[in-house]
Amino acid sequence: MQLVLLKNCLLIDMNNGETHKKDILIEDKKIMQISEVIDFEAENLKTVDVKENYVIPGMVDCHTHMGIIEESIGKLGLDNNETSDPVTPHIRALDAVNPMDVAFLDAIKCGVTTIMCSPGSNNPVGGQNFVMKTYGHILDKMIVKNPLGLKVAFGEDPISTYGTNKKCPVTRMGVAALIRETFMRAQDYMYNKEQGKIKERDIKMEAVIPVLKGEIYLRAHAHRADDMVTAIRVAEEFNIKKLVIEHGTDAQVIKEYLAEKKVPIALGPVLTPRIKIELKKRDYSLAMHLVEAGVKMALITDHPYNAIDQLRAVAILTVSEGLAPIEALKAITLRGAEILGCDDRLGKIEVGYDADLVVFSGHPLDMMSRTIVTIINGDIVYVSERRKDRIEIK
Numbered sequence: 001m002q003l004v005l006l007k008n009c010l011l012i013d014m015n016n017g018e019t020h021k022k023d024i025l026i027e028d029k030k031i032m033q034i035s036e037v038i039d040f041e042a043e044n045l046k047t048v049d050v051k052e053n054y055v056i057p058g059m060v061d062c063h064t065h066m067g068i069i070e071e072s073i074g075k076l077g078l079d080n081n082e083t084s085d086p087v088t089p090h091i092r093a094l095d096a097v098n099p100m101d102v103a104f105l106d107a108i109k110c111g112v113t114t115i116m117c118s119p120g121s122n123n124p125v126g127g128q129n130f131v132m133k134t135y136g137h138i139l140d141k142m143i144v145k146n147p148l149g150l151k152v153a154f155g156e157d158p159i160s161t162y163g164t165n166k167k168c169p170v171t172r173m174g175v176a177a178l179i180r181e182t183f184m185r186a187q188d189y190m191y192n193k194e195q196g197k198i199k200e201r202d203i204k205m206e207a208v209i210p211v212l213k214g215e216i217y218l219r220a221h222a223h224r225a226d227d228m229v230t231a232i233r234v235a236e237e238f239n240i241k242k243l244v245i246e247h248g249t250d251a252q253v254i255k256e257y258l259a260e261k262k263v264p265i266a267l268g269p270v271l272t273p274r275i276k277i278e279l280k281k282r283d284y285s286l287a288m289h290l291v292e293a294g295v296k297m298a299l300i301t302d303h304p305y306n307a308i309d310q311l312r313a314v315a316i317l318t319v320s321e322g323l324a325p326i327e328a329l330k331a332i333t334l335r336g337a338e339i340l341g342c343d344d345r346l347g348k349i350e351v352g353y354d355a356d357l358v359v360f361s362g363h364p365l366d367m368m369s370r371t372i373v374t375i376i377n378g379d380i381v382y383v384s385e386r387r388k389d390r391i392e393i394k
Helices: 102-110 156-165 172-194 203-212 225-237 251-261 286-293 308-320 325-331 334-339
Strands: 003-012 019-027 030-035 045-049 054-057 059-064 112-117 125-133 143-153 217-222 243-247 265-267 297-299 357-360 371-376 379-383
Touching: 003 357, 054 059, 059 308, 059 334, 102 112, 102 308, 102 371, 102 379, 112 308, 125 172, 143 203, 156 172, 172 203, 172 225, 217 225, 225 243, 225 251, 251 265, 251 286, 265 286, 286 297, 286 325, 297 308, 297 325, 297 334, 308 325, 325 334
Parallel strands: 003 045, 003 054, 059 112, 143 217, 217 243, 243 265, 265 297
Antiparallel strands: 003 019, 019 030, 054 357, 112 125, 125 143, 357 371, 371 379
16 A cells, blocks of 8 residues: 655645645545644555655646547547548547647646546547646556536538538538437437337447437537527527537637526637637636626636646746736636536545645746656656755655
């Protein structure tokens, strides 16, 4: 059993932004105790004197394509879009992720401990995504939640993929129609299955049933305001309660409507150039406007469209454009965990939560601060050689 004691940690209260010095005891992958002073001895205890550096929960990126679009190997690493068919609810991101992708090391070094990995947005119905920790070599041992949700995509990506070949969808009407058709078929299949009338299983329909039952999320790629409204309309037609909008570049236009409908936004990427028309209104201040309107919002990198190690930089930029610092911290920790439905174990430094922690050399929203230590599931998985003098491990 792994025992780790972190001494003299500066913890930021996520309710009011106040800073307190605490000790943290980790046992068997979980946070077991948080107190002003913890005196604890055991044969297998590893003690880390943080020396009053900042400690925050491991950062959570609730929308990436990490490992499914691999770095450094070109086209051979592009496994994110199964464009042989516009409707592929049955494909699983899990089957294409390479945990040896160098991006996982980048994530660990910068303090991102949990990610969601998803198929791409070329298909109107793109497949299942999942949640994983960023440390490990055996993917099945890194999983937090699988499947998390079903990816659907509105807007120019599916249209430009299939419309140029005069194959449905050619228009936004075609995109929405294919999604509706998939859900209607799944409803019929589910009814017939309940009546014992199904002789052979249909892998596509089996993948959609959990969305209709509310067991997993409908994760809708949408940049334009009208596409977001279409996603909400379609979800309501099929009584789908667990909807998340991915990207949300135009969300300011409908922020009150999103708040009314209680639809969260996985916002980003915001560091990317405006490489397509749907990114025209990309703006760092959008995070502030959404939070002020009462919309639940988490910041994302959409890795590799922004690199995974830019997540904290994204938060810093949103602060520079008006977002309250405490909300920026939540947007890369707790809010991401909430949008993943994992906030019962991730996104906070609390007793009983996963021992995913990051030690920084300064305030985490200071661009000059650097990661000193990353802990995932109670294991010290990274110690900065450049910053070793800032802590003491024994």
